[in-house]
Amino acid sequence: MTNLFSPPETSCHDVKISRQRAMLPTRRSSPSGKLIALLLALLMICTVSIFVGAKSISPSMVMDVLLANTDSTESLIIVESRFPRTVIGLLVGAALAVAGCLIQSITRNPLADPGILGVNAGASFFVLAGVVLLGNQSMPEHLWLAFFGALITSVFVYFVGTYKEARVNPLKITxxxxxxxxxxxxxxxxxxxxxPMAFDQMRFWDAGSLDIRDLSLASMAVLPIIFGILLALVISPALDNLSLGEEIAQGLGTHVKLVQLAALFSIALLCGSSTAIAGPIGFIGLMIPHIARRLSGPNQLWLTLYAILLGPLLIISADIVGRVIAVNEIRVSIVTAFVGAPVLIYLARQVTSFGKL
Structure with a gap:
């Protein structure tokens, strides 16, 4: 059976030509047009997130609060709950989606995501260790510990997957x-x-939620997330080369190990920051790359740009659903798990049926 993860036997010149043809936009669909449509959809869902919640508030009251910031119960709900969790959804959704694109790219594994590869678990474990051993309770301490936990776990899993291998082994990494x-x-x-003290501090955070009610906490993660996304965009051309196989990528002038390490650093920044502010939220990094790839094609740059918009779109939609379908609201991580688990089963069946694993 042919190994679909092995690089094709072709020359670097032919690879350059075929890749350029594959990345050219077709007349039927414009990548930039789809991107604008996704941006409009994201703006719409953000508006819905502010206007819709567990408590019914009339649109006129919401507009009065947004324009005048009146002192009322409705004002507290909108300003201190709905608006912050919408901003957190934008940050966390983009971070997890881009991290998923990077992980699937460097491992060449369609089932890889921050949750499945243990990156979120590593970030959570380091935060818990800081709470128990060091008594950490502040957001900056959580942020740094989550970042180092995600980085160490990513590097360890990567080296296990490449141990005594000429190239990345997707099955071993998974x-x-x-x-x-x-x-x-x-x-x-x-x-x-x-x-008991650690349980009390971790029980809400560890469930994964956007309801942190404090934008000052999220502001600490803005720069790491932006830097991680920018780094992902910068290395996207090299990841396109890497998707053709390490030998061909080297022939095209790509420094394979440097690109892989840069991707791991970006993954650690994105997963660590998002886990620190919202807790571990799974399946976003698994689903979004597949959806984005169907819209954008194989080009890693367009794939990343689509993921930046699709991630927040999915996670904010899941948060809205969790707010309105139950009286006490369902956490966003539970909603994404309900959606993501069937997607994972479907992808696993597709992958194994084609002999990829």
């Missing part, structure tokens, strides 16, 4: 990520059960 993530999640659960 299995290593699942195993390490399960181990860290089990250890974290044991620690929280034995430590």
């Amino acid at each position: 299995l290593a990520g699942v195993a390490i993530g399960a181990l860290l999640a089990g250890v974290s659960s044991s620690i929280t059960l034995m430590n």
Whole structure:
């Protein structure tokens, strides 16, 4: 059976020509036109997020609050709950979606995402360790610990997947990520059960929610997330080369190890920052790259740009659904799990049916 992950046997010159043809926009669909449509859809869903919630507030009252900021119960709900969680959704959704694109690109594994590869579990474990061992409670401390946890886990899983291999082994990376993530999640659960103080501090954060009610906390993660996204955009041409295989990428002038390390650093920034402010939220990094790829094609730059908009669109929509379908509201991580689990099963069946794993 042919290994679909192995690079094609062709010359670098032919690769350049075929890749340029594949990345040219067709007359039927314009990538920039779709991007504008997604931007309008995102603006619309952000508006809905501010106007719709567990408590029914008339549109006229919402407009009065936004324009005059009146002192009322409705003002507290809109200004201190709905607006902050919409901003958090924009940041976290974009971060997780771009991180998913990077992980699937460098591993060449369509089932890879920050949750499946244990990156979110690593960030959560380091935050918990800081709470238990160092007594950390502030957002800056959580942010740094989550970043280092995501970075260390990403590097460890990557090296396990490439150990004694000439190139990245998608199956080994997936299995290593699942195993390490399960181990860290089990250890974290044991620690929280034995430590009441840690359990009290982690029980809300660890569930994954956009309802932090404090934009000052989110502001600390803005720069790391922006830097991680910009780094992903900068290395996107090199990732296009890398998708053809490491040998061909080197022939095209790509420094493979440097690009992979830059991608890991970006993943750590994005996953660590988003996990620090909203807790672990799964399946965004798995679903969005596949949706974006259907819209944008194989070009990594367009794929990343689409993911920046699709991630917030999905996570804010999930947050709205969680607010309105239950009296006490359902956390966004639970809603994304309900949507993402069937998608994961479908993708796993597709992948195994074509012999990719």
